[in-house]
Amino acid sequence: MEDYPEELRTPPVSLVSLVGCPDLHPTISAALHSEQPPINTLALPDFSKISIFARKQRDPLDAGGHPPEGILKKEWLLKHRTRIPAVVAALFSCDQVNGDPAQWLQVCTDLENLKSMVRGRNIKLVIVIVQSTVTDGVSEDLIVALRKRAEIDSKHLVMFEQDNPLEMKQSLNRLSGIFAELCNTYYREEGRRVKGRIEKKTFGFPELNIRYCFKVAVYAEFRRDWAEALRYYEDAYGVLREMVGTSTRLPHIQRLVEIKAVAEQLHFKISTLLLHGGKVVEALSWFHKHAASYERVVGVPEMAFVHWEWFSRQFLVFAELLDTSPASIPGNVSPQFGTLENPLTEWEFQPAYYYQLSAKYLRNKKLSLARSLSLIECSDSAYKVEGCPDSVTPSNFVGQYARLVEEGDTVTVLPLSDAEYTSYAIREAQRFQDSYEIIALFRRSWESFNSLKATRMASYCANRMAREYFEAADFINAKEFFDGVAGLFRQEGWATLLWETLGYLRECSRKLGSPKGFVEYSLEMAALPIFSNSEGETDGDKRECGPAGPATLSRRENIQEEVFNLLKGQTLVAADCSLKILEDQPVLVEVDLVSPLRMVLLASVAFHDQSLKPTSSTSITLSLLSQLPCPITIDQLEIQFNQPTCNFEVVNAQEPSMAESIRGDPAVRVEMAPSLTVLPDKWLRLTYEMKSEQSGKLECLFVKAKIASFFMICCRAESPASMEDLPLWKFEDRVESFPTKDPALAYSGQRFIQVEEPEPQVDLSLNASGSALVGENFIVPVTVTSKGHAIHSGELKINLVDARGGGLLMSPRGELEPFSSDSHHVELLGISGTLEEDESQLNLDNIRKIQQSFGVVSVPDLGLGDTWSCNLEIKWHRPKSVMLYVSLGYFPNSAEAAPQRVNVHKSLQIEGKTPFVISHRFMSQFRREPLLLTKVKSSSDSDKKTSLALNEMSILIVSARNCTEVPLRLISMSIESNSEENNSHSCLVEHSHGSPSDNGLLVPGEEFKQVFSVTPQTDTSNLSVGTVCVNWTRDARANLAPGSAVLTRLKLPDVNVEKPPLVVSLEYPPHAVLGVPFSLHARVQNLTSMLQEIKYSLGDSQSFVFSGPHNGSVFILPRVEHIISYMLVPLSSGSQQLPRITITSVRYSAALQPSIVAETLFVYPSEPTFSIGLRRKELDPISS
16 A cells, blocks of 8 residues: 555645745645644745646547547646645735835736636635734725735635734634635535536546546545545446446557556545445445456456456555554444345454455466466467567556657657567566565464464465465475464364475475474374375376375375385485485484374383282283384384383394394393384284382383384373374274273273382381470480391481371461571471480481471491481470371392382371460559559450559469479479560569479469569550560479470560559558447549549448448549548458448549459457467468
């Protein structure tokens, strides 16, 4: 489409000419270009240039008796877009109009000359008077005189003011509106004038009818009347189609060339208008009509290449139009699109479809050109001329060519004969390399289809592209694309198409000098499921089927014979190259489970048993299958296993040279086979005995077959039970056979077998008992005792695994702390020897590899009856149930003599438990209660932080309960400050009561309590009290050395510290006597700097009578203490509850009641008598 001229590719734009006042031309032009639609300008600096508007003496619209020389003038559209304006604007300054008579006379003369030039073309005239300043003006008489002389309406004389920007903008808008109106009028009148000729049919030649319709359509496009333009383009196209068989104005060949050139322009205009209007379906239908109309209009055979080049260009241009069109393509294509005879398919809406058709017809052009050259060479051809005209140029009409003859200074234009034009066309066609243009088109289509996930269409384009590369001798690119195409054909099972593609790949490998590629593609072709027996082969068959010829059984046999001759060392000689395999560069072909060469040789291996004891033998069946059309003889087979000691070779007994060459190597096990000939589609079965001395999985990996002198094929061994069918052969009508004689083995046989381990004669024991406790170093003794085997190169492996199947023994935060031992729930600390063993000798002889949950230690050589032991040190950081796996691997003899390693496995489940459950609680001082507002105002008890009073001592009771099943000895309990919190001066913690006694033994379930005093000294919402540290040990370890104790730590939760506004203290005797009065004092201390009003009340009690008010209120000054006193008389003996006293702060709306314990008093029936003796020793630990 880029080859088309711009005036054809873009819609017409109105043209206005500006004459005079050149300094204003840029301003006016810019304003007109910004209009919608824009208006182009033709600027003439003065009136001396107006001669370009003059009409030639002969009007082409006049219908005379002579036939027209052509259909469409090539320059007509360009002329009306760039040289013939619709409106001419004459610009005069006020000085010229108001000047002296000489200036006025010049203005009148310029107007008359301009009128005479535009009168014949019906060009509209506009006069613009330019005012330089506001004071400039033209009298009304002069304006009227100018209008009369120019013969224009008053609205077509414009006063243009350039001094004031606002006025100038209004003037530009006024000019733009006048120009748009007059342009529309001009093109409408021109269209009517030409339409009148069409309606009156004042012409006698169809060329003029086409020309007039084309002009009317162009004039309609100038006016943006797309419907009328489309209608007249279609009319012109219809008349042109009727001229194909009737016009005799030009010689036959040139007449068709001209008609097709005009049809191409008309079709381009019609398609552009349809797509511009969003009518995609109509555009597609029109294109199919266009293609169907001219596809068979080929002309003489010698010029068929011109037709196919033109036809290819139609598809290319339409594809580019679809590609660049803003019109949306329908999401789903229904059968109603198109016509009944030619419905539209989904692909016809994609540009890629037309790109590949363009490439197809361009290839037809290339082939036709080759045929034309051969036809022209014939002596009796009517189009053969001696030489070729040198000066051939396009004529003045679309699609016509002429010959220039120079005679001195005179250049004469002469018509061409068909023979001369044919010679010229062939010479021009030979200048271009069509192959690369075809490749470019197919590549565009291939990329587009790939983006649409249209695999088959993309493969078709890649195939055609590869063929062009092949014909252009670019074999590297050709092979790359042919490989991709062959992959799709293999996947979808297109055997005949694959044959053709492999033929090309085979030839590419031959041309590139690649013996391996040639052998692979040749063998695959020979193994394809093709059974046709047609023998005849013509040049046409070779051209259609590729270089390999037709796909027949005999051709398969020939290819196999050809490639095996090459593998035997013979030279493959072709017309332009030769191929030979060098002795030092043999061909090795590898066949895996997805290789297409599985058809060439398929190897199946099946063990007859599922398991095997060491040193015992079992049978193995090796089966080979080939789909080559002729039998193949294998010289040598090499069967490889994952255990190299089991490898063996099978030699064809009919090849004595191979047997003699291998017999000399004693390390290779060699089996002789009477025959190693594989018949077509028939299994060759070989069964042999074998044994393995190494435990584990024994698997057959590869089967290597040596064929001929320089060829070896390595096949991946396959199990009969899981072997898949050959993709291209599974749907063929053939007798199904099994790879083994036993059908049951064919369904269950595997290419691997499990070799059992030998029975160990060594005792491995784990002597740990009981549960492990978190924090301690738990010792597990491991003992190795040799009973029937000596131990050589022994190795002990230790592995810790979650007993519940959780895998690694790591906590979630282990990812954030990869180097912290606490990130593992359980950690293997180390492995130590027996107590009797010398530690220095242990370090020298034993090699340890310790990780958090895995360890390896070497075991010294042991004779029969010897014993060796070690201790595993394991530490639990968190309670966890763990499986301890211990494996001993050793050689019963020396490592050189016994390759088989014996393994002993033992496991032990160890439960890791928490030694102590530590709890705590805070209490206020006895008979002293601070008013804490957070406690009073809290609405929920859940997730509530403990609150303490600032500078008030609180009691902290810490309890440790033995939750194990064994006695534990508690050594000490303390609270350490958290140094990282930097709160050493914000909280004072002191030990008060409760230290473990000398024995300090806690039986299971027993609890120990320790009392601490806590005094907060900083007002904060997050006060760290510290960490509880419990130092303990098992009771059985009491006699161990110091340092065996275990430290368990628990960080206490943070507390909230606040300053209490009031503190209430109760004062009364420690006991009372029945009937004896005593005093009760409630001291209320105001700790704030504000006056506090409190209300107090004392409840009734059946056990006491009291004197004093039941309730009352009082104001307490800042930092002052107020005492509320009562006198009480006990009425009952025993532990009695005092009357409940309630203190309420009016300011904070908070009430405070002492605890029940603080208001409990023991009443004796009479005055008690106390005897003071020797003080008993310190009380036992508080326990419960």
